Amino acid sequence: MAQLAGLRCVSPRSARCNRQSCLWYSDVFFSTRKSALTTQSFLSFILPVIALQYSMGVLVQLKGTAIYRMALLPVLLWSAFRAANSIDLSGGNPMQAHNNATFIAQMFSFAMRATIWAIAREPYWRGSRLSERVENPNSAATALWNAFDLLINVRGIGWNWPSGLRIPAPTLKTNSRLHFVALSAARFAVYAFAYDATVEAIRAFSPQEFSSLTGGTIYDHSLPAGWQFLRCIAISFLTVWMAYFAMQWAYQMAAIVFVILFQQHPLQWPPLFDAPWLSTSLRDLWGRRWHQMMRHMLLSLGGQPFTYLLGRPGGVIGTFLLSGIFHDIELRSVGRGGNSLVVIGFFTMNGVGVVLEWAWKKVVGKPVGGVLGWMWTFTWLALWGTPVVDEWAKAGRFGTDNLPGGFRPAMLVWSWVQPFLQRWAPM
Numbered sequence: 001m002a003q004l005a006g007l008r009c010v011s012p013r014s015a016r017c018n019r020q021s022c023l024w025y026s027d028v029f030f031s032t033r034k035s036a037l038t039t040q041s042f043l044s045f046i047l048p049v050i051a052l053q054y055s056m057g058v059l060v061q062l063k064g065t066a067i068y069r070m071a072l073l074p075v076l077l078w079s080a081f082r083a084a085n086s087i088d089l090s091g092g093n094p095m096q097a098h099n100n101a102t103f104i105a106q107m108f109s110f111a112m113r114a115t116i117w118a119i120a121r122e123p124y125w126r127g128s129r130l131s132e133r134v135e136n137p138n139s140a141a142t143a144l145w146n147a148f149d150l151l152i153n154v155r156g157i158g159w160n161w162p163s164g165l166r167i168p169a170p171t172l173k174t175n176s177r178l179h180f181v182a183l184s185a186a187r188f189a190v191y192a193f194a195y196d197a198t199v200e201a202i203r204a205f206s207p208q209e210f211s212s213l214t215g216g217t218i219y220d221h222s223l224p225a226g227w228q229f230l231r232c233i234a235i236s237f238l239t240v241w242m243a244y245f246a247m248q249w250a251y252q253m254a255a256i257v258f259v260i261l262f263q264q265h266p267l268q269w270p271p272l273f274d275a276p277w278l279s280t281s282l283r284d285l286w287g288r289r290w291h292q293m294m295r296h297m298l299l300s301l302g303g304q305p306f307t308y309l310l311g312r313p314g315g316v317i318g319t320f321l322l323s324g325i326f327h328d329i330e331l332r333s334v335g336r337g338g339n340s341l342v343v344i345g346f347f348t349m350n351g352v353g354v355v356l357e358w359a360w361k362k363v364v365g366k367p368v369g370g371v372l373g374w375m376w377t378f379t380w381l382a383l384w385g386t387p388v389v390d391e392w393a394k395a396g397r398f399g400t401d402n403l404p405g406g407f408r409p410a411m412l413v414w415s416w417v418q419p420f421l422q423r424w425a426p427m
Contacts, residue, residue: 034088045083050151052076053110057147060117061124062140073118080107080114094213098400101333108329109154112297120161124150127158149268152258154293157268162296166288168274177259180266184259188252192403195245196410202238202398205231215336215396218389233382236389246402247291248272280373282353282380286320298322313355320351336395342387349384 035041056072059065084107089099117124126146149158156162174180202210209216218235220228255269272291279285298319306318324347332338357368368376392398403409 034086036091037087037089041087045079045086049076049079049083049107049110052079053114053151054147056114056117057150058140058143060120060150061143061146063123069118069120073114076114077111080111083107095400095406097213097334097336098397098402100335101330104333105326105330108326109294109297112301113154116297116300122160125160126150127160148262149264152254153268154296156296157270163299164287165292165295166274168271170270174266177263177266180269181256181259184252184255184269188249188256189409191245191249191252192407193409193413195242195249196403196408198238198242198245199398199402200410202235202242205235210393210398212399213336213396215394215399218386218393232386232389235393236382236386239389239392240385244273244276249403278374279377280370281357281368282350282377283357283368284373285377285381286350286354294323294326298326313358316354316358317348317351320347320354323347331391331395331397334395334397334400338395339387339391342391346384346388350380353380 037046052072052075056069056076059069059072084104087103089103090096091099126149153159155165155167157165157167172183174183205218206216206220218232220231223231251269251272258264259266259269272293274289276285276289279289302322303315303319306321307315310317321344324344327347328338328340328343331343332340361367
């Protein structure tokens with residue numbers, strides 16, 4: 001079985017990948033000493049990261065702790081890198097290699113958030129009812145309790161630190177945990193089914209390649225140019241929906257767990273998206289309608305430094321550049337190569353697009369919007385996004401099992417329906 005951790009490209013298509021790029025990535029993120037997740041490896045590598053992150057979360061809520069946070073930061077960064085470089089969550093199964101991508105992305109996220117907490121100028125505080133400030137936000141007891149929420153609350157809902165965050169209003173608002181869990185369970189089922197159906201629709205374009213871990217390109221040079229263009233657009237369109245459904249079912253599952261086990265309030269789990277298909281500008285899409293889980297991290301570590309150096313346009317580019325680096329690491333963490341120029345370029349060019357919209361408003365006097373704005377937004381996304389989808393396809397991302405336990409709800413329903421369709425189909 002092909003090893004998922006090593007100092008080389010690991011997939012059967014490694015000869016087709018950029019070997020120098022793949023070796024560089026392997027040297028940085030993979031180790032020949034990677035081990036499976038066991039109780040011992042969890043206690044040795046993962047638990048220290050969580051404990052350090054929790055400690056940083058406590059300190060950032062207390063006054064006069066800046067020196068302690070700065071002292072703790074390099075230890076936490078090294079621990080996160082060590083964990084990412086030591087644990088293989090695939091269990092030796094290439095079909096589960098995406099678990100490594102999720103894990104390494106989480107370690108990267110921990111590192112970014114810890115850096116922000118280490119340099120925070122003002123203490124964080126959390127409202128008692130998601131909007132009101134608590135009476136004694138800087139007490140040690142309060143900080144110890146609220147640090148648990150801080151670990152998972154990446155959008156900062158109910159906290160004082162997010163800036164300009166827009167939270168979508170829930171379609172069915174409820175304060176009852178029982179009703180919320182029931183709604184979330186129904187949504188989870190719908191999104192999981194839709195995700196599985198979308199994956200299968202993508203695989204139908206190239207069953208042998210897209211259903212395997214070796215992957216294959218979305219381009220079919222045997223087709224006329226027009227049909228090849230439509231094929232690429234269709235696959236890219238479905239891939240966006242696949243990503244949307246994947247994040248939605250994972251979010252609903254997390255909401256159920258935390259509301260039941262940790263008695264969190266339903267208001268702490270508002271909608272993740274705000275109808276991104278209605279976006280009439282790139283700024284509208286990335287600043288409001290797409291998920292905002294990485295907003296604070298990207299603005300703090302990418303936007304603010306570049307704004308200081310290059311002004312407002314530089315801040316926009318810096319935000320998207322850091323997002324591109326994050327997503328490139330996530331793609332490469334599967335261990336099947338990738339093209340950094342394509343992935344990072346997609347996000348950087350979206351930053352360029354936002355700057356162009358800003359320049360348009362400055363020259364014309366009104367912002368990009370309406371039907372023409374909608375056309376502009378999705379044309380720009382398709383132009384720079386299609387090559388990224390091709391990288392996903394070549395990395396075998398369409399062939400992995402992403403639902404827990406390899407469950408395939410859409411295919412299960414199809415196995416029930418297909419015999420009836422065949423029975424009633426005309427001879």
